[in-house]
Amino acid sequence: MGGEVILLDVWSSPFGVRVRIALAEKGVKYEYREEVLDNKSELLLKSNPVHKKIPVLIHGDKCVSESLIIVQYVDEVWKNSPLLPEDPYERAVARFWADFVDKKVYESATRIWTRKGDAPAEAAKDFIESLKILESSLGDKSFFGGEKLGFVDVALVPFVDWFHAYEVHGGFSVAAECPKIDAWAKRCKEKESVSMASQDPEKILMVVERLKKKFGYV
Numbered sequence: 001m002g003g004e005v006i007l008l009d010v011w012s013s014p015f016g017v018r019v020r021i022a023l024a025e026k027g028v029k030y031e032y033r034e035e036v037l038d039n040k041s042e043l044l045l046k047s048n049p050v051h052k053k054i055p056v057l058i059h060g061d062k063c064v065s066e067s068l069i070i071v072q073y074v075d076e077v078w079k080n081s082p083l084l085p086e087d088p089y090e091r092a093v094a095r096f097w098a099d100f101v102d103k104k105v106y107e108s109a110t111r112i113w114t115r116k117g118d119a120p121a122e123a124a125k126d127f128i129e130s131l132k133i134l135e136s137s138l139g140d141k142s143f144f145g146g147e148k149l150g151f152v153d154v155a156l157v158p159f160v161d162w163f164h165a166y167e168v169h170g171g172f173s174v175a176a177e178c179p180k181i182d183a184w185a186k187r188c189k190e191k192e193s194v195s196m197a198s199q200d201p202e203k204i205l206m207v208v209e210r211l212k213k214k215f216g217y218v
């Protein structure tokens with residue numbers, strides 16, 4: 001399947017980072033277009049009319065949205081360096097954990113910095129608990145994908161750059177609470193596809209502070 005590849009994205013988006021890592025793993029050349037979410041481009045509105053969110057992958061005349069769906073599309077179109085396992089059951093398991101990242105990890109992490117009063121502490125507890133569950137799923141493997149980066153790694157690793165902001169607002173340390181996740185994160189960062197897409201945690205903290213003010217979470 002041919003066609004020009006364009007990624008509509010925002011530099012700080014963990015969802016966009018997923019797609020950037022997947023494209024890098026496959027060696028796909030693409031044009032990166034930075035969106036301004038306060039002033040979305042016509043192309044973004046046209047290519048993701050339902051959610052109007054980044055990331056959107058444009059492949060020739062096709063538009064794919066929702067980061068985990070985009071990563072799966074990328075994995076199916078560019079078959080080198082597979083991210084999902086071949087076995088249907090193993091694929092289902094990988095999809096389950098990627099979905100867990102969205103439903104539990106991202107959800108609790110977001111509550112840490114968007115809520116007031118006792119809620120951030122409660123959210124921090126849920127966040128740590130979800131990371132501990134992921135630690136059990138990782139077991140003794142180097143990556144969730146086994147010896148190589150896989151779908152679950154791509155789903156989770158973009159949030160590592162956000163850990164610092166979560167720690168500042170939640171009052172905990174991922175390294176102290178979840179040493180296996182900390183070691184896994186360091187292994188992931190050694191991969192070029194991951195390090196190239198990584199963002200400075202201090203800059204992410206600034207993004208969080210800006211969003212807190214903008215949406216009145218302070």
Ligand SMILES: N[C@@H](CCC(=O)N[C@@H](CS)C(=O)NCC(=O)O)C(=O)O
Pocket residue numbers: 010013014015037052053054055065066067068
């Ligand atoms: N579930 C979506 C989430 C994407 C998302 O939340 N994108 C945010 C930026 S990080 C966005 O475009 N927000 C713009 C808006 O909500 O209007 C995915 O996995 O791609």
